[in-house]
Amino acid sequence: MAALEFRSDNCGRAAPELIQALVSANEGSVLGYGGDELTKQLHAHLSELFEHPVKVFPVPTGTGANALALAAVGSPFGAVYCSPEAHINTSECNATSFFGSGLKVTPVHGVDGKIDPLALDAAISNAGKGQAHKNQPEAINLVQATDMGAVYSVSEVTAISQVARAHGLTVHMDGARFANAVATLGCTPAELTWKAGVDILSFGVTKNGGLLTDAIVVFNPDIAKKMGFHLRRAGMIWSKMRFASAQILAYVQDDLWLRLARQSNTSALAIANGIKNLEGVKLIAPVQANELFVEMNPKAVDALISDNVLFYRRGPNLFRLVCRWDTTQDEIAQLIALVDRHRLKR
Amino acid sequence: MAALEFRSDNCGRAAPELIQALVSANEGSVLGYGGDELTKQLHAHLSELFEHPVKVFPVPTGTGANALALAAVGSPFGAVYCSPEAHINTSECNATSFFGSGLKVTPVHGVDGKIDPLALDAAISNAGKGQAHKNQPEAINLVQATDMGAVYSVSEVTAISQVARAHGLTVHMDGARFANAVATLGCTPAELTWKAGVDILSFGVTKNGGLLTDAIVVFNPDIAKKMGFHLRRAGMIWSKMRFASAQILAYVQDDLWLRLARQSNTSALAIANGIKNLEGVKLIAPVQANELFVEMNPKAVDALISDNVLFYRRGPNLFRLVCRWDTTQDEIAQLIALVDRHRLKR
Amino acid sequence: MAALEFRSDNCGRAAPELIQALVSANEGSVLGYGGDELTKQLHAHLSELFEHPVKVFPVPTGTGANALALAAVGSPFGAVYCSPEAHINTSECNATSFFGSGLKVTPVHGVDGKIDPLALDAAISNAGKGQAHKNQPEAINLVQATDMGAVYSVSEVTAISQVARAHGLTVHMDGARFANAVATLGCTPAELTWKAGVDILSFGVTKNGGLLTDAIVVFNPDIAKKMGFHLRRAGMIWSKMRFASAQILAYVQDDLWLRLARQSNTSALAIANGIKNLEGVKLIAPVQANELFVEMNPKAVDALISDNVLFYRRGPNLFRLVCRWDTTQDEIAQLIALVDRHRLKR
């Protein structure tokens, strides 16, 4: 049986528009390190998209974006609060502390991969602000969509930002799947970021049709000031920057990014609708972006694997499915049929 | 007058073959983070190219390659010896110390951007090995071609490696312009690296027709062991790795990399031959790769700038010219004519 | 009313024997940085005390001892497991990550400030060993006595060491109150450390009659090899080392350290016995060293504060009492009387 690919959005292809953008960008000589025309356009276009003057820093990976963003707003003595499931806490191999010279990642509980604002407020209040023994609360990391496939509403983001503001903390949004969240909420990018109190955003491109670049988008100009040095010492400023900027420009051109995100979101929702009421199948978090977290009997999960469905197993009876922008109707139908066939195995 | 571009090789275009490789790689779903077929081929092809089993780690930039390579072989208490002109010493914004947790860059003199092996031996011998007060000699960084446009011969590399071996140090080659050096010397990649005592290589792609990736090539398997963790915490493992590997595969396919390097080398040599005997013009280093370092009267340099020749000025009477793989005969002829026209201005 | 001091053991005096040792050490000229005779004796005496050849590194503080010990056994990609209440997790301002170049502190639950060995085994097993995305399990940190005033038995230490060994991890004991633990258990220092699987110990002196030094004691010679460099770059090798070594020698001479610990332990037990059965008073952890964690009504706690009892309040109805080696019978009696007087206030 041919494999069914649900491992990760990063297993997918790049959108052809981004490849084409690389072809088009490969004309003539231009200044390196971001001194080119495309990179200038990038700042202008994203400022328009976000309805706010922003600084944009293309970076190779989401981990780079997160770690550089947090290093720009945190200190060696600081604490960054995040969800226990947050990518920075589980999957970035101490990158936050590395870039942040010791900056500590501190989980705060919540549901569906979110931070609970009351728990956050309590954690900050009890952190011992001003005491040298204690690392100091400095930043919040929100993952949007969350690492459990849920989406923070605008008001949920705002609630957390208000806690942050009340204590003098900065708000970072890890938007590895920011497009999926905007597509789900139907809000503007501005409403979900700076208007809701976000200071700095890891703007995901790779998982949603990109190839080799993501970006940091900075809403607060003070934060942007030293960013060039952060990037440089991290080896994250491409000399041929035009090829990164061209990708991001193509990504946001004519709402491509939202169209791609809607495709993967719709696929995930179709799967959810196809399996959520089946006996033996349980979705453990809301399906609001392109990921599903599914519980089934271990034997049923084994059977899916045997049938060449590709996904990450998170435990004996838990697995994650991720849809890509180019996941097909046929793949979805096959997957649902296989889940249905195996779900009662025990 | 149209601009004449001699600022940097990174101002140039990518080779069309590499762009085409991206188009070709964009088929189907593959495992992320280097689990794809192209990345597997990459290890095989470069092992063949280097006549040695190597580990290859694509990384976004040369600074990333250098800093990760040195962090993999140096400790927080260590010293890396390099030329005063070395890129790691002058242009990477403390990246070596950042990735190396304090690892110190220590210049040793020499000529034409090279390390003098006797000076190196003396520096290591007097470094206070084993004394806790002293940082400890751990690695050598050779830039090939050098930051002055010269090329280490195989025997010069060997001489330095022998000093390194005698003292238990590791040898890193910053090969941002490795292709240019191999093209000049006419040796094999193996002869210039592991056969000459090099343990780990920053394998430059970007400056010589690449877009968005360089690579670390590790000859010593012990060094490679922890490299994955180094890359991950540095945010330097692309999830869609196939698009990086595809570039590098295309780069070495059918000796493309050497053809491109020969083109830029030949251009530089043509300029050198056109101006070196002119009164008022002085080349301050051998032209053995694609860079020229030229001294002229300040007024003459001013005049070139006024005539829209683009280059980096290193002082009132010193400037650098860099040729690209696609520098044209016409550009060369125009440049020589302008130098000739202005050289006696004072 | 005169203040009753129960804030911390570090509020107390030094034992006169240690002061006298400084007077005695101040004779003649000796080599610096540990090249003196007293420091040589230190290694010999502690090797005898621990029935094992050990390396001893005097360091100014317990935080320094912990952070240097963990940096010596952990890597930038690593995780150190500890109790949520562990000093390294709550009170050292990111020191572990600082000295360990990003090394992450990862809490594992348990009771009374201890690590639960089953929870530890599960945490390590699920940590994703070998996956570059995940920081790698490298070390365990046990606090003895714990930060809740309890003591790990020898078999409890052994149980945790066995988990560590099974997974290839190193065991560090934060022995800020090691003397108190040994005094309580009546075992030998060897039984509680290397015989139970401990590789490296922060040997507390300051809290138990010291002035200005603690020490790192290394049982595993491989770990000790680079320690001198760790200390030096951390600015933690005193040039006049004899004055640190002299303190530690006096501390262990004729079992002084155990006599002092027994005094503070006995004081804590006397308080516990005096208040544990009183209505309105609750001890929330076993009193096995020199600390008590007491719950009373907020009003009752307020009243103690008003009566000039000095301690750290950990919440509205929770406070910590710490006994010193020189806490007096009279202080204990006064404290018990005041607790009794105020305990029913509400």
Place this chain on the structure above:
Amino acid sequence: MAALEFRSDNCGRAAPELIQALVSANEGSVLGYGGDELTKQLHAHLSELFEHPVKVFPVPTGTGANALALAAVGSPFGAVYCSPEAHINTSECNATSFFGSGLKVTPVHGVDGKIDPLALDAAISNAGKGQAHKNQPEAINLVQATDMGAVYSVSEVTAISQVARAHGLTVHMDGARFANAVATLGCTPAELTWKAGVDILSFGVTKNGGLLTDAIVVFNPDIAKKMGFHLRRAGMIWSKMRFASAQILAYVQDDLWLRLARQSNTSALAIANGIKNLEGVKLIAPVQANELFVEMNPKAVDALISDNVLFYRRGPNLFRLVCRWDTTQDEIAQLIALVDRHRLKR
């Protein structure tokens, strides 16, 4: 023949006044971590001594003082300029980069261990301020007395501070032998520090009669703000701080520090006067503090060693002599006689 001790000032005894201060400080219970009365007095006394409100942070070692001071004024992207002979450059095992998260030590030439202000100005001017490729000039490190035994005059310090100010840099003075410099110059501590443009001082105690503490003295209150966190994460805040503060208070009481420094200075000068005109003997730097750098024939140096004169040899024909506060007239006389006896050996 009994040994003649000229290895280092840190081989010497503590002044009895400082030991006595420890005895006196060992009374009663006091708050830890600097909350005690002696530490409060310390701030007041040093503010008076320096005729300026200062913040004082006792730290265990001079390396700690230097590294913490520089980390407080420099960034991960920064450069600290110093003399090639400066202790931070030669003898602190990468501590500046460690504490400063990558902060780079950059030597600037001069004579007698000093920085040349013109060379400094040129280095900063050519450093590429504002360019992300370049680490950024942030601080100056002056060693007073220098590592060659010379002393910066007030006007020399001022000249360097003016360069620093003109470029927006901070001035740190490594005053490991600050007392010796003040004693030589006969100026006030204020004149040699903040009045001459120094922002932060490593105030040496250990080498000049101290035991286990030096101090950081901060003249610029902005710099002091985060110092507590720097110290805490570095494990450099003693819990029983009174015993450090007591040493420093005794050190400056009744000008003890200057009396001790005058003694060692006078001894060094006596040696200089005794040997400087002897054939075969050459002093390679001015003797303005308590150190002498002497050139003699290798055979002559060998003969001194054979006669049990203790010192550090810096090369076949170069050695350093250091006088202590308690170096005796007899030791001086013996040394001069031995130099005279052996100087013509070849």
